[in-house]
Amino acid sequence: MNDEKLKSFLKENSRVPESPAGEWSKILMKIESGKQSGLFNMKKISLGFASFAVLSLVVLNTIKPHQTDHSTAKLKEINTYLVADSYFSENETEYSWIGEL
Amino acid sequence: MLFPSAGVTQDELLLLFKEQYLKEKSFVRSSIYWMVNSSDVDDLVQETFLKAWKCFKKFEAKSSFRTWVYRIAMNITYDYLKKNKENVEELHEELIVSKELDIELSDLISKGLMTLPVNQRESFSLHYQVGLTYLEASKLLNVPEGTVKSRANNAKVRFVKFLNENGVKDE
Numbered sequence: 001m002n003d004e005k006l007k008s009f010l011k012e013n014s015r016v017p018e019s020p021a022g023e024w025s026k027i028l029m030k031i032e033s034g035k036q037s038g039l040f041n042m043k044k045i046s047l048g049f050a051s052f053a054v055l056s057l058v059v060l061n062t063i064k065p066h067q068t069d070h071s072t073a074k075l076k077e078i079n080t081y082l083v084a085d086s087y088f089s090e091n092e093t094e095y096s097w098i099g100e101l
Numbered sequence: 102m103l104f105p106s107a108g109v110t111q112d113e114l115l116l117l118f119k120e121q122y123l124k125e126k127s128f129v130r131s132s133i134y135w136m137v138n139s140s141d142v143d144d145l146v147q148e149t150f151l152k153a154w155k156c157f158k159k160f161e162a163k164s165s166f167r168t169w170v171y172r173i174a175m176n177i178t179y180d181y182l183k184k185n186k187e188n189v190e191e192l193h194e195e196l197i198v199s200k201e202l203d204i205e206l207s208d209l210i211s212k213g214l215m216t217l218p219v220n221q222r223e224s225f226s227l228h229y230q231v232g233l234t235y236l237e238a239s240k241l242l243n244v245p246e247g248t249v250k251s252r253a254n255n256a257k258v259r260f261v262k263f264l265n266e267n268g269v270k271d272e
Contacts (some may be wrong), residue, residue, distance in 0.1 A: 001261050001271050013206040017130045027150050
């Protein structure tokens, strides 16, 4: 079968099915929904970011007072120790040998 | 053709795109159809133009819109063929079962095409069915003209042999 014969044989006996009606409308609809889903994704990202920021603030604020309480308690303990001046009174006997000279 | 995407509104760009769609939709459709021979061609054409739209702003007219959209179409088609390899093989088996039945010539042609290796099928359908010259097909496929010619000829030999084996006489 030569080329021309084959071409005409194929042309006569096979054909591409017609495009469905409203093909462009369908494509356009998908383009539009793609745009919307793009916007929707942006909204979702922003919402996620905002939620993360709020959550971080809440978590930080919950942790921070604990740290303050902890350091305040430590400071109080040191302060009490210093003010009480128990060091000399408690250790007086240790230096009593000085008086013996 | 140049696409002045800078300073063009989205609506204007969509109008340009629609123009190209109207010009190339038949070509894209037949190129895909002769490769897959399936009613899924509708979905594949839509997918092609959707993908083309997504990249349309980046289209720099280094090649023609036809070449560009054809390559998108073939990427989608090859993916489809990979995913549906089993269905294609089933179609071939169906032919063996229905060999003795009176099947239509158009079905026989479709099935004959599906027996060809994909790269041969592509060159064969572009030349013998879509009606491109070897040179035009080689530009689309981005391979030398000689390669297209030998692929199409090898495919032709196989295809005609298939037709003969299934009762189509060579006149």
